[in-house]
């Protein structure tokens with residue numbers, strides 16, 4: 190096989206493309222990844238990871254400010270935001286080096302440049318005037334999404350900014366209007382207000398996170414207000430006051446990156462121009478697969494990674510693995526975090542009982558100094574099987590993975606013997622027992 194001929198070529202090295210390339214190579218395929226920007230995609234470079242670093246920095250700032258609760262007397266010097274950004278970028282760069290090391294450990298070629306289709310097996314890669322043709326038996330598209338603006342308010346990188354622009358700021362603006370009360374909008378409002386910006390968060394629907402449980406959404410709104418964020422819901426005309434703000438951050442949605450000849454070779458797309466795929470992550474062109482954001486099913490990294498692995502297995506071994514999502518997960522890095530997970534057919538269950546366990550009743554939450562929040566659980570009354578969890582509070586982002594395993598794998602009620610004490614995860618068990626009227630850690634119900 191000559192050097193530019195591969196079994197599998199992957200377009201994009203975000204979570205979807207990275208997982209696909211590594212899995213293909215693990216299965217013995219000669220694999221190449223083509224990346225026009227930085228290895229790691231949106232997730233590592235301008236999405237999940239930089240936001241979580243800033244969230245963590247903010248959390249640490251708050252912990253230092255509350256260190257008197259543990260008998261310390263630590264004082265926090267004024268925060269230099271550019272120093273935080275420098276540390277963040279160093280961390281991101283180290284994670285990226287780790288990813289590059291993994292790719293090279295599997296002898297995966299990484300080609301820098303922009304890929305476009307010449308035909309269904311041939312990609313042309315261009316980089317600063319140089320061109321390379323890559324021939325591949327199978328091609329996996331993992332090109333992701335980009336921020337969408339609002340008509341009449343195009344991003345200018347200065348006043349009207351995207352999430353990517355916001356994450357490039359090295360100085361905290363005095364005022365910011367965040368348009369869009371989804372997960373990204375809430376995270377941005379939390380971070381920027383936490384570092385001293387006066388933030389207004391505007392959502393056109395009646396609640397933040399329009400598809401989330403009403404109580405969780407209301408608590409997030411209250412917490413944001415306590416942190417000094419002005420939250421406007423049912424607000425359709427926030428941009429009428431655009432002049433009032435130093436920055437306007439638009440985070441109302443993302444659109445597919447599909448500008449590299451897929452139409453030319455006949456790859457089918459949806460009405461919103463995401464690539465259409467079947468349960469094998471395969472497009473209508475037999476040798477071409479698509480995964481992650483570009484396939485438009487659920488714009489989250491865990492979905493991208495899962496689809497990447499499925500597509501790679503199918504591309505290398507023939508279609509055998511199907512997408513089989515048992516649960517739907519969501520995490521929002523508000524302060525404190527919130528998270529939810531439910532079985533995919535949750536709305537079909539009619540005989541459901543609800544339980545709730547507040548963190549004020551958790552010994553471990555006391556010790557952690559994290560008493561705000563709760564766990565709610567929906568249980569099937571007949572089988573006693575938990576069907577959904579909603580969490581608000583410290584470590585919800587980690588607890589949700591345990592909750593997810595319970596929903597995906599347990600056939601009936603969860604048992605006490607597998608929960609260590611004292612732990613926050615006991616709250617999952619306690620909420621599910623409360624749904625059945627038998628929680629030993631709560632007062633008798635009146």
Ligand SMILES: Cc1cc2nc3c(=O)[nH]c(=O)nc-3n(C[C@H](O)[C@H](O)[C@H](O)COP(=O)(O)OP(=O)(O)OC[C@H]3O[C@@H](n4cnc5c(N)ncnc54)[C@H](O)[C@@H]3O)c2cc1C
Nearest residue numbers: 201203205225230231232236237304333481482488489490
């Ligand atoms: C601010 C923010 C915070 C987020 N936080 C979270 C979070 O906490 N948890 C979570 O699960 N998700 C989060 N997400 C979403 C998550 O980042 C995406 O779902 C995930 O990155 C999608 O992975 P992907 O591999 O499909 O695409 P991407 O990560 O977007 O990667 C696509 C890659 O393809 C490359 N590419 C595109 N076209 C070409 C081409 N023609 N040639 C070569 N290369 C190309 C791009 O340069 C890019 O590197 C967040 C997103 C944002 C914006």
